[in-house]
Amino acid sequence: MILGIDVGGTHTDAVLIENFLIKKKVKVKTDNANIMSSLLAAVQEIAPDEYINNINRVVLSTTISTNAIVSGKTDRVGMVMQNGPGLSPRELNSGKDFFCVSGYINHRGISVQTVNEEEIKDIGEYFRQENIHSIGVAGKFSCRNPQQEISIAQMLQDEQRNFSLGHRLSGALNFPRRVATTYLNAAVHSIYQGFVRQVQQFLRETQMNVPVYILKADGGTILIDESLLYSAQTIHSGPAASIMGVLATTDIKEDAVALDIGGTTTDIS
Numbered sequence: 001m002i003l004g005i006d007v008g009g010t011h012t013d014a015v016l017i018e019n020f021l022i023k024k025k026v027k028v029k030t031d032n033a034n035i036m037s038s039l040l041a042a043v044q045e046i047a048p049d050e051y052i053n054n055i056n057r058v059v060l061s062t063t064i065s066t067n068a069i070v071s072g073k074t075d076r077v078g079m080v081m082q083n084g085p086g087l088s089p090r091e092l093n094s095g096k097d098f099f100c101v102s103g104y105i106n107h108r109g110i111s112v113q114t115v116n117e118e119e120i121k122d123i124g125e126y127f128r129q130e131n132i133h134s135i136g137v138a139g140k141f142s143c144r145n146p147q148q149e150i151s152i153a154q155m156l157q158d159e160q161r162n163f164s165l166g167h168r169l170s171g172a173l174n175f176p177r178r179v180a181t182t183y184l185n186a187a188v189h190s191i192y193q194g195f196v197r198q199v200q201q202f203l204r205e206t207q208m209n210v211p212v213y214i215l216k217a218d219g220g221t222i223l224i225d226e227s228l229l230y231s232a233q234t235i236h237s238g239p240a241a242s243i244m245g246v247l248a249t250t251d252i253k254e255d256a257v258a259l260d261i262g263g264t265t266t267d268i269s
Contacts, residue, residue, distance in 0.1 A: 001054045005042060006241055007035060007062040007195070010263025014042035016051065035064075036198040036205070043206060055208060060224065061215040063238035064195045065188040065231060067264045074187035078132040080123060080152055081179060082139035084112075092179055097132060099123050101152075109144030120155040127156070134189055136182040138166030140175045162189050169232060185232035192231040196224055219244050239267035 002017045012030045016023040026046040030038045047055065068074050078097045084104040092100065101123070103115035127135065135156060142149045146167035153163045164185040166178045203212065213221035217236035227234060242260035246252075246269075260267040 001051065001056065003043070003047060003055050003058045005039065005058065005060050006238060007038065007060065007064065008238060008262055008264075009063055009067045012038040012042050014046045016046050016055075018054075034198075035195060036202045039199065039202040040205060043202075052206060052208060056210055058203075058208065058210060058212045059215065059221060060199065060212065061237045061241035062195060062234065063262060063264065065192050065235045066238060068188055068191045069184070069235065070265055073191070074184075075134040075190050076130075076132055077134045077136055077183055077186045078123070078127045078130075079136045079138070079179070079183055079186075080120070080156070081137075082142075082148060082152075083175075084140045087140065087175065092176065097130070103139075103148050103152075105139055105141045105145045105148055107141055107144065109141065111145070111148065115148050115151050115155070117155060120152055124156045124158075127161075128158075133158075133161050134164075134186040135161050136164045136166075136179075136186040138175070138179045138182045141173075142167040143171045143173065143178075162186070164189065164232075168229065181232050184235060185230065188235065189228075189231045192234055193228060196228055199224060215241050215244070236267070238262070239265075239269065242267065243269040 004015045004017065006013045008030055009032065010030055011027050013027050015025040024046050026042055028038055028041045076097065079099065081092055081100050082103050083092060083100050101119055102113060104113040106112050137149045137152050139149050149165045149167055153165060164182050166182045169181050169185055170178045199212065212224045214224045214227045214234055215221055215237045216233045217240050219240050222233065239260050243258050246258045258269040
């Protein structure tokens with residue numbers, strides 16, 4: 001059996017599936033201060049003890065990351081960018097916590113200019129004084145050679161900081177989009193990490209030792225432990241679940257619009 005759970009800002013929905021058929025479904029209120037209690041409430045109602053041992057996979061979707069962005073509850077992010085020649089910093093600068101630094105990898109992945117360690121140390125001191133713990137690092141051609149991104153992160157390393165590196169999030173050459181993805185990944189990291197920890201606690205409480213996946217925005221899934229490095233991929237996880245459900249349960253033969261009206265956001269696909 002497969003246990004599917006959608007954790008929304010208002011309600012948590014769970015469904016138990018066996019042989020591609022819905023065996024049971026349930027809706028409970030989401031306690032945003034204690035997600036684990038909502039997960040437990042849903043599972044206790046949908047899967048009594050005799051069913052628990054028959055569950056071989058858990059798939060989650062959530063609007064945690066989406067709602068944090070829409071509600072302006074994301075973390076403050078410090079961004080370090082290597083824009084190199086040909087792209088004005090003004091095209092990327094989004095505030096006082098964004099820094100364009102020296103150092104450059106060209107389009108062939110060759111280091112043309114090295115990182116200025118003193119410059120990075122000064123930025124690190126600014127982050128310390130401002131209590132900024134979520135750091136994003138993005139270089140224009142880091143997808144061809146990530147070494148300078150990695151070096152910058154190492155220079156800024158601190159036990160309290162978490163790092164989002166552009167080359168880990170996208171292999172595409174669209175640098176402005178990679179900067180935006182890196183920023184969002186850092187912005188929702190701690191919020192999403194808290195969600196994952198509560199899911200892990202829920203699994204311990206229910207003694208379920210099965211693979212647990214989180215639905216990504218593209219409709220694919222990723223193991224929840226691995227997803228901690230790619231928090232941005234869970235943005236629109238909940239809306240993705242809605243459109244996947246629409247595609248699975250309707251016979252669409254022409255263009256259509258799907259509306260997902262939730263307690264916090266309304267999403268159109």
